Amino acid sequence: MAEAELTDWMSAQVAGFRGPLTLTRLKGGQSNPTWRIDAASGPYVLRQKPLGKTLPSAHQVDREYRVMKALADTDVPVPRVHALCEDDSVMGSMFFVMEYLDGRTLFDPQLPDLTPTQRTDIFDAMNRAIAAISLVDPLKVGLDDFGRHGGYVERQISRWTKQYRASETVSIPAMDALIDWLPQNKPTAPEEIRLAHGDFRLDNLILHKTEPRVLAVVDWELSTLGCPYADFAYNVMVWRIMPGLFRGLGGLDLTGTGIPTEDAYIADWCRRTGRTRPENFDFYVILSLFRIAAIVQGIAKRALDGTANDTRAAEMGKIAGPLAQIAWRMADR
Numbered sequence: 528m529a530e531a532e533l534t535d536w537m538s539a540q541v542a543g544f545r546g547p548l549t550l551t552r553l554k555g556g557q558s559n560p561t562w563r564i565d566a567a568s569g570p571y572v573l574r575q576k577p578l579g580k581t582l583p584s585a586h587q588v589d590r591e592y593r594v595m596k597a598l599a600d601t602d603v604p605v606p607r608v609h610a611l612c613e614d615d616s617v618m619g620s621m622f623f624v625m626e627y628l629d630g631r632t633l634f635d636p637q638l639p640d641l642t643p644t645q646r647t648d649i650f651d652a653m654n655r656a657i658a659a660i661s662l663v664d665p666l667k668v669g670l671d672d673f674g675r676h677g678g679y680v681e682r683q684i685s686r687w688t689k690q691y692r693a694s695e696t697v698s699i700p701a702m703d704a705l706i707d708w709l710p711q712n713k714p715t716a717p718e719e720i721r722l723a724h725g726d727f728r729l730d731n732l733i734l735h736k737t738e739p740r741v742l743a744v745v746d747w748e749l750s751t752l753g754c755p756y757a758d759f760a761y762n763v764m765v766w767r768i769m770p771g772l773f774r775g776l777g778g779l780d781l782t783g784t785g786i787p788t789e790d791a792y793i794a795d796w797c798r799r800t801g802r803t804r805p806e807n808f809d810f811y812v813i814l815s816l817f818r819i820a821a822i823v824q825g826i827a828k829r830a831l832d833g834t835a836n837d838t839r840a841a842e843m844g845k846i847a848g849p850l851a852q853i854a855w856r857m858a859d860r
Contacts, residue, residue, distance in 0.1 A: 532617045533573075537566070540610040541624060544568050558826075559588055559748060563627065570627035571609065576620040577834060589613065590673075591747040592623040594722070597668045602659040606733075606743045630733040630742045635774050636765050636786075643785030648739030650787050651795070653729060656741045657762050658799035661755040663722040674752030676720050683757065683814060684709045691821035694828035696844070701851035702824075705817045708858050714807055723758035725749025728765065730774075759796055760811030763789060764819070767812060767857070772849050809857055816854035820847045 534546040545568040553561045553572070564571040576588050588611075595605040611623040638646045665671050675682065688706050724731075724747060731746040766789035768775025781788060787795070797804055827844020 529618050533564075536612060536614075536617045537564075537571075537610075537624065540612070541571070542609070544571075558746075558822075559591075564624070572606070572625050572627050573618075573622055574625070575618055575622040577829075578619050587748050588621055588623055590750060592625075594670065594673065594747045594750045595625065597670050598663070601663060601668060603663060604656060604659075604741050604743050605747075606745065628733050628742050629736065631736050632730055632733060634730045636729050636776055637770065637779070637784075638786070641785075643783060645739060646785035647787070649729075649734070650785075650792065652734070652739045652741050653732060653762070654792060654795045655799065656732065656744055657724070657727050657759055658796050660724050660727065660744070661721055661759060661796070661800045661802075665720065665722055665752055668722075670722060670752070673722070673750075676752065677718050679718055679723070679751075679753035680713050680757055680811075680814065681710070683753075683818065684713065687818045687821040691824055694821075694825040696824070696828055696831060697848075699820075699824075699848045699851050701848065701855040702817070702820060704855050705813070705851060705858065708855075709814060709817065712810060712858070714805070714810060716805075718754045720752055721755045721758075723751055723753030723755070725751060725753070725758065725761070727758065727762045754811075755800065755802070756805060756808065757811045757814060759793075760808065761815040761818070763793060764812050764815045766792075767816065767853055768850070769853075772853075773846055777853075813854045813857050816850055816857075820850040820854070823847045823850070 530548060530550060533550070534548050537544045537548070538546065544566060546566055548564050548566040551563045551565070553563050560575045560577060562573040562575065564573055574588050574591060592608050592611045595608050598605045599607065606625040606628055608623060608625045612618070613621050615621065633649070638649060641649065665673055691702060724744065726746055726749045727744070731744060732741050733743040733745060734740065735742055766776050769777040770779065776786065793804055793808070823843050824847040826840045827847065830840035830844060
């Protein structure tokens with residue numbers, strides 16, 4: 528690793544930094560490699576664009592840096608960012624450095640090691656965080672030019688169709704069917720323009736070690752200006768995904784678990800954001816499932832190309848088809 532070059536760069540760019548430093552690869556960061564930096568001045572986190580060829584418009588760590596910097600004084604919990612490096616000679620690709628938060632990340636939405644009360648509180652904290660994002664006025668935080676105004680759903684259909692086609696390795700009939708169905712069934716009502724995280728889920732939260740409190744929402748690489756219903760539906764789709772397929776709650780009896788039902792979770796978000804649930808909310812969930820299927824297909828393609836960041840990448844790619852089938856069954860109804 529380029530520890531000497533990184534030390535020089537941080538000495539010049541990060542206030543209060545003191546070397547020497549060591550780098551340790553962190554778990555997760557399937558899309559963008561994520562490192563812990565341990566230095567004499569304390570720990571930091573580094574998020575890096577993958578080395579090698581990447582899909583168009585993906586892995587935009589500079590956008591992650593910009594949005595978290597803009598949200599520093601809002602109700603959205605984000606890490607403090609220190610500096611962005613666009614010089615590939617330092618680490619081989621663009622990266623940024625942010626504060627290290629000593630919290631916990633939970634991956635399984637069933638929260639098997641927690642009590643029912645703790646599960647209720649964690650889901651409520653997650654709901655508060657996505658509601659806070661859904662209320663951000665881009666103009667007030669300097670993000671009015673962070674994406675196009677309107678047409679978000681249409682662009683999402685187009686973007687993930689192109690991303691899927693660019694990374695297609697085997698034929699998935701359900702994906703082909705969704706590519707035809709989605710444009711014909713997109714909502715016609717004008718879209719409200721708000722900040723969209725683009726990948727909001729439980730494991731993109733850093734939680735307090737002992738309290739049911741979100742310290743930070745991370746992994747903002749897909750953020751843009753978009754439709755709050757579409758952004759929230761991506762969080763909601765966990766209730767539609769079967770646990771045997773991926774980390775999900777689909778088909779489970781949640782009675783007594785402390786985990787809210789999908790309807791209750793949606794109602795809480797609507798209450799917090801002052802919105803009403805649209806009749807066609809399932810469309811947004813279908814679109815979200817289509818997106819995640821396209822994303823995991825991209826991971827599978829990187830595994831074949833030898834540029835994946837995780838040894839499980841090829842296995843992850845195998846769930847693209849089943850995810851698409853869940854979405855297509857919803858659409859076909």
